[in-house]
Amino acid sequence: MDNTKTAGSNIPVKIKNFLSTHTSLVTFIAMLIFLGIITNGNALKLGSLQNLVVAEAVRAFGALGVGMIIITRGIDLSLGQVIGLSACVSASFAQTADYGSALYAGQEFAIWLPVIAGIAVGAAFGLFNGVLVAYGNLPPFIATLGSMSIATGLKLIYTRASTLGSLKNEYKIISQGFMGPIPYLLIYVVIAAIVIWVLMNHTKQGKSIYAIGGNAQAAKVSGINVKAQLMRVYLYAGILYGMAGVLMSARLGLANPLTGNNMELDAIAAVTVGGISHAGGVGTVGGMMIGLMTLGLINFGMTFLGVNSYYQLLVKGGIIILAVYMDMRKHARKE
Amino acid sequence: MSQQQDYILEMHNISKSFPGVKALDNVTLKVRPGTVHALMGENGAGKSTLMKCLFGMYKKDEGEILLKGEKVHFTSAKDALESGVSMIHQELSNVPDRFVMENLWLGREPMHRMGPLQLVDHKKMFNDTVELMKNLEMDIHPKSKMSEISISSQQGCEIAKAVSYNASVVVMDEPTSSLTEKEVEHLFKIINNLRDQGVAIIYISHKMSEIFEISDEISVMRDGQLVASKPASELDDDKLINLMVGRDMTHRFPPVDFNIGEETVLKVDQLTAANPRSFKDISFELKKGEILGIGGLVGAQRTELVEAIFGMRGVASGMIEVHGKHVNISSPREAIRHGIGLITEDRRGTGIFPLLSILDNTSIPSLDDYKKKSHLLNHKKIESDSVQVNKQLRTKTPTYKTPIQNLSGGNQQKVIVARWLMTSPDILIMDEPTRGIDVGAKYEIYLIMTELIKQGKSIIMVSSEMPELLGMASRVMVLCNGKKTGILSREEASQESIMRLAAQFS
Structure with missing residues (x-):
């Protein structure tokens, strides 16, 4: 706002502003270039990038869901287990009928059934979380910690702690197919991101979600039905997790009790890196996606460079802490 | 010199400015030991600012403070407490789920050695508390949870805490605002006890009957100045009101042209809050094109009333009609649907x-x-x-x-x-519409209000600023302690008449 500045010194200011508002995008591009240089461009070949997209696609659905929840100042720890449960349920209806150890051996299901069932599982958990948080006034951390455990238990009970394999080819193609060089998964992610972007930016609901995260009291005074809106956010997130579960089982061609483990960590880390503030009310869908790709690129790059996966965990933890630290410095509210 | 020894606390020529306002202008306040010294004044007269300067929460621009004849300069409430000057706030700040004794000795727990460890000596803590309570003739068990005892007992604990620091000056800010009559009696007993032990009490309150019951001397502040300091026996209600409000009105308001219609846009009938400590049996009507002012002192439950009308707070009984139709408003959503808007105080x-x-x-x-x-x-x-x-x-x-x-x-x-x-909206409720904004912006808000009533909208304005009520409202409803004490027409309304109604109950 300082008018006394000369035109010349405005350019660095502009660059500085751009850097501070697009930190995550700049970081992502810088990392991409860095990785390209140290691998002589090998990491940026089409095949490698396809692998990256496929690996991150399922997580993207989780990130979109939990990203919306974090914007309301909430959190969802059940994400990974709900995705896992939904993957197991959908897989159980997609096993080939002549596979002896199939859960429903000898039974033939329509191809849409596993898809619907998986999404329904996610939606049910989303609704459950939403009711607990919005109407039960449970802190989101505790409510979703509980449902995380419930989902884990159900997953083990339902699968009888064994792997559900031998999925039908016409089911697997949902995730494994390509349209030219473009994996189907990328198309789904782009569609989902666009839908959520429209929801968040072009509907009353989206505006209400930002308002609730920004100041829930003021939102109520402004006539927003805070409880109903909060519940819907958790429900939408659950639907996204359900889709993630379906896509995951189709991509892997199986599901087992370990499916989905720790995915909540990755998704929360991704959106945090992407600038979704835990102080609430701040964040964009673009940011969520960039954060996801950044974290994906770090994993992918370290694997590509042959870094031991145990060390990758250390790096990931450090990045999460750093991202939240930066976020809190930027958005922490003054008491 | 001997004259000065009469006072335990002297604040000399204190001045304090904020951007755009002189909050304190050369204020001198002297308090004798063993007396209750009431400090009165309208909202915003400078009482709290003066106290904040005493406790070092604000840095005074000018002036000096003497305690027992010695110059002191406190940097925080804790600093003051250690020198024997204690403040008991309107909003109590205790740890509700801990014992009384733990609250009393918080941060300075008696310790004893046990082998290599320094542990809290709960026995000593308990016994010290019992003794302290006995001295003050208070009947509070050291192992009661803070949240389980009455508010007056909680205040008693705050006072006990002050005494445990050997306080010689205790400041009480609106201590009775959330007390029942019985609790007030209890508190006054404690205060009298304290006075007998030679402690000076600065008692900030709006309630005149209380002031005359408890205080020995009364100081009145107005617009940042101390306008009088007199023995209570020399004053009465009328003199006090005059001292508090005696100021001339300046041209701070745009001319208002009321064109009040016949239609009643809002009718509130016998509205009683769900919270028993809040407002009771409030009835009023709002006509098309009018600005109804709601006046009253801190604790009069004005905000609670308008927030209840807007569906933010629970209502136990009563009725609201909008445009002659009975409505049930249980959330702001519904209020908005009925054409009501609320600009909140906070x-x-x-x-x-x-x-x-x-x-x-x-x-x-x-x-x-x-x-x-x-x-x-x-x-x-x-x-x-x-x-x-x-x-x-x-x-x-x-x-x-x-x-x-x-x-x-x-x-x-x-x-x-x-x-x-x-x-x-047809009805716009404005709760303290000009709080915390500068004079120029205030005038613009007033202009907007006159525009709105010209368009046939109706306004309810809650205000703690007397001139604002007189300058802008077509009628002023006054609340005191959750009860309606009167509605004044624009002609009847004056600083004196409003103040009389605002301080009616104690």
């Missing part, structure tokens, strides 16, 4: 969305009007309408995408007014 807490843009802050309650057939929002129209309303109100902002937290208080308030104008 702009930060319940008004702004700090990080969201001016556009979002303006449009949020009226988004339903901007849905296209596809349910998507018509951003262009939102922007043009929001900008238009804000321009009308002369909101100053670099861009309309700027987060509202970057604006000044006055401009934030204009955005909130714009927000409610977008919903085109």
Whole structure:
């Protein structure tokens, strides 16, 4: 706002502003270039990038869901287990009928059934979380910690702690197919991101979600039905997790009790890196996606460079802490 | 010199300015030991500022403070407490789920050695507390939970804490505002006891009957100045009111042309809050085109009343009619649907969305009007309408995408007014519409109000500023302790008549 500045010194200011508002995008591009240089461009070949997209696609659905929840100042720890449960349920209806150890051996299901069932599982958990948080006034951390455990238990009970394999080819193609060089998964992610972007930016609901995260009291005074809106956010997130579960089982061609483990960590880390503030009310869908790709690129790059996966965990933890630290410095509210 | 020894606390020539206001102007206050010294004045007269200067929460610009004849300079409430000057706040700050004794000795727990460890000596803590309570003739068990004892007992604990620091001066800010009559009696017993032990008590209150019952001397503040310091025996209600309000009105208000219609837009009948400590049996009518002022002192439950009308607080009984139709308002959503808007008193807490843009802050309650057939929002129209309303109100902002937290208080308030104008309400409730904004912005808010009534809208304005009520309201309803004590017409309303009603019950 300082008018006394000369035109010349405005350019660095502009660059500085751009850097501070697009930190995550700049970081992502810088990392991409860095990785390209140290691998002589090998990491940026089409095949490698396809692998990256496929690996991150399922997580993207989780990130979109939990990203919306974090914007309301909430959190969802059940994400990974709900995705896992939904993957197991959908897989159980997609096993080939002549596979002896199939859960429903000898039974033939329509191809849409596993898809619907998986999404329904996610939606049910989303609704459950939403009711607990919005109407039960449970802190989101505790409510979703509980449902995380419930989902884990159900997953083990339902699968009888064994792997559900031998999925039908016409089911697997949902995730494994390509349209030219473009994996189907990328198309789904782009569609989902666009839908959520429209929801968040072009509907009353989206505006209400930002308002609730920004100041829930003021939102109520402004006539927003805070409880109903909060519940819907958790429900939408659950639907996204359900889709993630379906896509995951189709991509892997199986599901087992370990499916989905720790995915909540990755998704929360991704959106945090992407600038979704835990102080609430701040964040964009673009940011969520960039954060996801950044974290994906770090994993992918370290694997590509042959870094031991145990060390990758250390790096990931450090990045999460750093991202939240930066976020809190930027958005922490003054008491 | 001997004259000075009579006083335990002397504040000499204290001045304090904030940007745009002189909050304290050369104030001198002297307090004798073993007396209750009442400090009175309208909201905003400077009582709290003076006390904050005493406790070092504000840095005084000029003046000096003597305690027992020695110059002191406190940097915090804790610092003052250690020198024997204690403050008991209106809002108690204890740890509710811990024992009384733990609260009393918090941060300075008696310790004893056990082998290599320094542990808290609970036995000594208990015994010290028992003794302290006995001295003050208070019947509070050291192992009661703070949350389980009455508010007057909680205040008693605060007083006991002060005594345990050997306090020689105790400041009480509105100590009876949330007490029942019985509890007040209890508190006064404790205060009398304290006075007999030679402690000086500075007693800040609005309630005149209480003041005359408890105090030995009375000081009155007005507009940042100390206008009188007299023995209580030389004063009565009328003299006190005159001292508190005696000031001339300046041209701080635009001329208001009331064109009040016949139609009753809002009728409130026997409204009683769900909270028994809040308002009771409030009835009033609001006509088309009028500004109904609601006056009263701190604790009169004015905010609680308007928030209940707006559906933010529970109502036990009573009825509300909008345009002659009985309505049931249990949430702000419904209030808005019935054409009511509320600009809340707490702009930060319940008004702004700090990080969201001016556009979002303006449009949020009226988004339903901007849905296209596809349910998507018509951003262009939102922007043009929001900008238009804000321009009308002369909101100053670099861009309309700027987060509202970057604006000044006055401009934030204009955005909130714009927000409610977008919903085109028939009834606009403004709770302290000019709190915390500068004089120029105040005038603009008043202008907007006159514009609104010209358009046939009706306004309810809660205000703690007497001149604002007199300058802007067509009628003034006065509350005191949750009860309606009267409605004054514009002709009847004066600082004296309002103050009389505002301090009626004790």
